[in-house]
Amino acid sequence: MIAEQQSNCSISQHLIAEISQLRADYTALIALRLAAVRDLIQAECSDEADETLFNEAWAVFAGLKGNGLVKALEDPFLDSWIVDTNRLFATGVHKRCRRTYLSRILARFSAIVINSVQLAGLSQASARSMLIGAHGIPVLSGDALVSRQSSGRLIVKWTWMAGVLTIRNATNNDLLLEIAERTDQPRSLVSGWRLQISRPFLSFKVFSGPLSGAQHAAPVAVDTYDSFLGAYPELPVLAQAIIACMINTVALRDDHHPFLGAWLLTLAPVTSEEVLKQLGASLARIMVQVYGFRSAGRLLASDVGLDCVGALGERIARILKSSTGLHQPHSLQLEDLLDICSNPRAGEGALSFSYGRNDIDFVSFARAANVSGSPLDRWSEKRVHSGGEERLVRWELLDAFLTLGRKQQRCLLETIQGSGSQEALDYARACISYNEGDFSASANHLTQCLKADPRCENYWLLLAFCCRHLGFHDLFEEIVFYNARKAEVLGQMWSRINATT
Amino acid sequence: MQLREPLQTILNLKGNSFLLPIYAAVIAEVRRSMDDWVPIHNLNEFRDFLHSLGLTVLEDCIFQPLVPNERIGGVQCSPTTRARGISMKSAPNPVANTTVHVIVSKRRQWAEAALYEAWYPLSISGDRLLLRPKVDALRLGHAFGYPECCAEAFMNLNEWSTHSHLSEVFKRSEVLNWQANCFAMRTPLTPICHIPCRYDCPKTVALTTAVLESVCHFDPDYAFQIQRYLLGTFLVLNEAVGFKLRNARYSGPGFVGFSSIDDLYGTSSDINKHVKQIKDLILGAQAVALEEGMIVTIANGMRQWYEPSIHAEWFEDPFIATFT
Numbered sequence: 001m002i003a004e005q006q007s008n009c010s011i012s013q014h015l016i017a018e019i020s021q022l023r024a025d026y027t028a029l030i031a032l033r034l035a036a037v038r039d040l041i042q043a044e045c046s047d048e049a050d051e052t053l054f055n056e057a058w059a060v061f062a063g064l065k066g067n068g069l070v071k072a073l074e075d076p077f078l079d080s081w082i083v084d085t086n087r088l089f090a091t092g093v094h095k096r097c098r099r100t101y102l103s104r105i106l107a108r109f110s111a112i113v114i115n116s117v118q119l120a121g122l123s124q125a126s127a128r129s130m131l132i133g134a135h136g137i138p139v140l141s142g143d144a145l146v147s148r149q150s151s152g153r154l155i156v157k158w159t160w161m162a163g164v165l166t167i168r169n170a171t172n173n174d175l176l177l178e179i180a181e182r183t184d185q186p187r188s189l190v191s192g193w194r195l196q197i198s199r200p201f202l203s204f205k206v207f208s209g210p211l212s213g214a215q216h217a218a219p220v221a222v223d224t225y226d227s228f229l230g231a232y233p234e235l236p237v238l239a240q241a242i243i244a245c246m247i248n249t250v251a252l253r254d255d256h257h258p259f260l261g262a263w264l265l266t267l268a269p270v271t272s273e274e275v276l277k278q279l280g281a282s283l284a285r286i287m288v289q290v291y292g293f294r295s296a297g298r299l300l301a302s303d304v305g306l307d308c309v310g311a312l313g314e315r316i317a318r319i320l321k322s323s324t325g326l327h328q329p330h331s332l333q334l335e336d337l338l339d340i341c342s343n344p345r346a347g348e349g350a351l352s353f354s355y356g357r358n359d360i361d362f363v364s365f366a367r368a369a370n371v372s373g374s375p376l377d378r379w380s381e382k383r384v385h386s387g388g389e390e391r392l393v394r395w396e397l398l399d400a401f402l403t404l405g406r407k408q409q410r411c412l413l414e415t416i417q418g419s420g421s422q423e424a425l426d427y428a429r430a431c432i433s434y435n436e437g438d439f440s441a442s443a444n445h446l447t448q449c450l451k452a453d454p455r456c457e458n459y460w461l462l463l464a465f466c467c468r469h470l471g472f473h474d475l476f477e478e479i480v481f482y483n484a485r486k487a488e489v490l491g492q493m494w495s496r497i498n499a500t501t
Numbered sequence: 502m503q504l505r506e507p508l509q510t511i512l513n514l515k516g517n518s519f520l521l522p523i524y525a526a527v528i529a530e531v532r533r534s535m536d537d538w539v540p541i542h543n544l545n546e547f548r549d550f551l552h553s554l555g556l557t558v559l560e561d562c563i564f565q566p567l568v569p570n571e572r573i574g575g576v577q578c579s580p581t582t583r584a585r586g587i588s589m590k591s592a593p594n595p596v597a598n599t600t601v602h603v604i605v606s607k608r609r610q611w612a613e614a615a616l617y618e619a620w621y622p623l624s625i626s627g628d629r630l631l632l633r634p635k636v637d638a639l640r641l642g643h644a645f646g647y648p649e650c651c652a653e654a655f656m657n658l659n660e661w662s663t664h665s666h667l668s669e670v671f672k673r674s675e676v677l678n679w680q681a682n683c684f685a686m687r688t689p690l691t692p693i694c695h696i697p698c699r700y701d702c703p704k705t706v707a708l709t710t711a712v713l714e715s716v717c718h719f720d721p722d723y724a725f726q727i728q729r730y731l732l733g734t735f736l737v738l739n740e741a742v743g744f745k746l747r748n749a750r751y752s753g754p755g756f757v758g759f760s761s762i763d764d765l766y767g768t769s770s771d772i773n774k775h776v777k778q779i780k781d782l783i784l785g786a787q788a789v790a791l792e793e794g795m796i797v798t799i800a801n802g803m804r805q806w807y808e809p810s811i812h813a814e815w816f817e818d819p820f821i822a823t824f825t
Binding site for chain 1: 562574575578586587588590591613616617618620625626627628629630631632634635636637640663664669672792793794795806808809811816817818819
């Protein structure tokens, strides 16, 4: 019993160290990401940055220093805002849909800063913010609505002083909302804030991110959460909050809202040794996994699949339901992701042989050949093996080759040839032939690829499409519907190709 | 829906009224070929009837609808097709709505060319999706006889998670010509099955004119109904959510009032929580406007709004278009 307690204690210490390191990495990288996004905004849409009060908010944020800045950078809204903004720029939406998306996301930053200055522990601050659509002020991990009269623009003047946040209509100076700090009777599990409502206060969704208009009167997640609290009154604070994350994720999974990360980052500051000691070691470890999983995804500036997070949530639920807990550590995903996190594009800098076990990666080739057309990150696709975790062939390379002219194709082929990877060269030639409509040639190159990796689904499925185009519908079906992965299929294909030629 | 022959028999055999104008166009060789989905129990009768009209029918494979919440790897990559592909050689268990994917053409050569390209993202062995290489979409457009300019535009704009293809076309259109209105594609009242490169694309306008002439040959009333439906005002978010605003009129600053609306996609689009939310909002409204890129509605004097979400499964970029 004592030995088990000691073991738990040492695991807790280890977890605390892991969390601390994750937080430090996260904070450092989010600062860099934020600066990069701001540069993009200045370069691409400086007018909108003025118009939406982004610049005014940025001036407030840029004034934060030292520990206050570190705390502000942990604002969960900031992380999801950066992800969304990067997505707008990466997809060109900021140019195509300035009104629909760009203005709203820039204005959103001006509201997020209100939350950030509170987290930073400033004694006082004041600025204007623009609210578009749902007129909500980010508070903790939800939005406090200050008005629902209009979907148009509302400019508010906010003041943070002596632990009290005051929001006023900047046009007529009407008081819209006041939020005061009270630590003696916390209403929320994650902080000591208490809302004191002075003027129209319509709804407060604790467990949601930005509200959309039709959602604001339906705090479903809160109800669900309350029922969980009733069912598990003995759970420690952090475990309750994890359940809330899980419910929220499951509820919002269909909408692809990346709020789980926001929640866990909110929780991170309240993680303490005392809380961890209350948790079972397995649950604590999974909590760290989820946190690390999301953090890793964020650091890579790409959202990890919510399916995976949902699966982790289900695992948490199972543990909570059975008091026995799990005895096997589940650190594989976390360790893998942290590894990726610390070295997201291994070997990318040099022209190395990156045609690897997991990816069919032409990024370094494309860079060396200086090809234009598709962005560099499109020059890679997952190598799919039957029975493996990755099951979907997305044809990124095939599609990327479509963007190249003949001269660039030749240049790229020469670069690949120079690398000495025959398999990579064969697949490149197979893609080019397929796109050009020479299906016999493509099938020939794919047959060579299959000699190097007979289990590679990318090769088999493209070969199936070649068969379809060549009029061998039955062979297409053998591969696709009956999972035939054998030499006989290749033999039949070649005898028919030879017969027709 | 009561039509004249042979359209009525085709409707009866295939069990729905979609794509009927296209059959008329294929018979007249205005379109090289088309594809459709026929209930498996009617396949023989359907094939025999089309043969009697001088048409070739080639079978691709069986489409068996996925069970709701069935776990298929990569299913999120397929916005519209949610089915398991089964070889015609297999005898499937009888499941409601099981259909056979067929290619129809006046000439066997054209039918074969279309069959090679016409793969949809179906679930295959191993419970995973098999996506189609992008270049095959271009080839399929050619095989079906779509205008080259529109097939090219499709290649560039049909990224449904980051673009609203329909909205991008709207932005590049100077005139909204009803003959290039493709919003009725999921209704019985469409003469075209492709998204034009512009809503005034001359080749699409010419194609529509020719298709309607071939419909008129069999059923003039039907051709007139199609034309009447394509004229008017539409609110569209993307290829999954769109509405025809009936008797639309401008009522107040920026607002369009209407007597009733038609849900252009009905239950054919996958109804997730997000889509249901916007549909409920619009279906209960009497007027609509776009403000700050958001959809604002008035329902019984109450003002409500919908913010397009960057996290929506289909990229949302709403617009209101009036075709004349």
